[in-house]
Amino acid sequence: MLMRALARILFLALSLGLAACTRVDLAYRNLDVIVPWTLGDYLDMNRDQKGWFNDRLKEHLRWHCATQLPENLAWLDKVTQMVASNQVTDEQLQARTAEAKQAIGEVAREITPSAVELLQGLDDQQVRAMQQSFSDDLRKRRAEFVQPPLSQQISDRSKRMQKRLLPWFGTLSDNQVQRVNAWSLALNDQYKQWIDNREHWQGLFLDALQHRHDADFGQRIAHLLQQRESLWTPQYKASFAQTEAATRQLLIGLIADSSPAQRQQIEQKLAELRQDFAELKCMQAVKQAG
Template identity: 55%
Template sequence: MGFQLSLKKLALGAMAALMLVACSHIGLAYRNLDVIIPWSLSDYLDMNRAQKGLFNERLQENLRWHCTTQLPLYLAWLDKVRALAASGQATDEQLQALTVDANQAITAIAKEITPSTVELLQELDDGQVADLQKSLARDMQDRREKFLAPPLAEQISDRADRMEKRLTPWLGKLSDQQERRVQQWSASLGTQNNEWLANRANWQEQFISAVQQRHAVGFPQRIARLLQDRGSFWTPRYRQVYADTERAARQLLIDLLQESTPQQRQRLVDKIDEVHREFTALDCLKGVSTAAQALQ
């Protein structure tokens, strides 16, 4: 499982971080259950031996597909991000184009894992479904306590702190001006946590409702919609909040790049190059490169 675990770490961790660098809020979907059900299902319930075997088999297939078909696209995407990082300049149009690429990558993953998701969920018994529902409820309660319980001023401060912690490995220590800009960004989002969690709770309710009817004729179609067309479950309010959040994130990156020092830009380029090397070092990707060369 060494290959699978290393690829999973890169695919979920590095891509989430890279989406942050591109200031695409959609990158957070890599950490959301509605995109990576087959990769995170085992975190929410106990599986029997047969289910674990099926899970590992499908996981291997999904990761092999991900490495051989998606990572080459990520390398090209990284080249675009690197060019912006090196220049220290970015336009809103350029970042929107990167977001479109990110959305396409996530849609491809959602479509690929849908059959595995359906198959795995149909293998659950009633007790496991009940446990899954409880686990998701606990997860939601934990999120509410962390993100909603504190006063709004504390939510804003915490959000800024989280952003700074995500940015520091890529840019190094932020300047006072950059820190103030991050604080302004966080304040501009206001009560965004409320809409985000309300939307997530709505999706989880729809998901559990579908799983409870996992043997019904229309179950595969319901799961496909939940995974591949998440926006259809958004409320009009969340749809506007989401658009505003992405717009604010893009402007934040534009400003941070403009205010960056040569040392920060070099650090960012070096970190992107490091991820590029990690991707290209994967054995499955080497196989793709070898095959491509043989066809030339």
């Protein structure tokens, strides 16, 4: 949970635009607000827990800035080189994705002890409130993503992707729009598989919380945070693999159809993203210390 929030900030540029954010420095400065997305939405922390969390968060941010952000910059450089040299291939995209997953795994391992300590301190009322929040979350997501007719799900998914791509490509050409529509159609009922799997993971997490005072609780949380893919439902594993492959092909096709102006815009956005990371205050402190 906490790892997911951190990862969301660390890899905003994954796959050239699947996450749309233009001011990483602002997001990072407010990470104390963004990181507790599960804690604020699903858990009502008491004053002591909030104080402990804020102190521990600062430690994790210092670790991340010193050890991970330089690698993030190098990763962005590789992505930029792919675009500049017209080498946006399936092989290259798989390599960048694997590197991103590895980095996310490092974050998961780093924050696991803190997550375990926080969760062990929850009282029964907090656990019940989290369970209710999970249930509310799933209900809202199913209403938004699954309950509409499949044709509408496909249309909405295409519109969301086009919106995410806009800051990177500008106005898409007719061919590019057709590619996005075909991509969305190919994913079929992917939303259902995603939310079903989310419910499955949350169930495992809540079950672990019922045993938070057991000796093996830390191992169970470590498994849930660090080996999430091993806990996916078979349906979601297949759906995720298909989604990844289809999205790589979409990006390859979009770049192939891109105009010189669009490629220039992509490179400019990547340069701005890199600059945002490089100019973070914590990065300046790391450079000075070095």
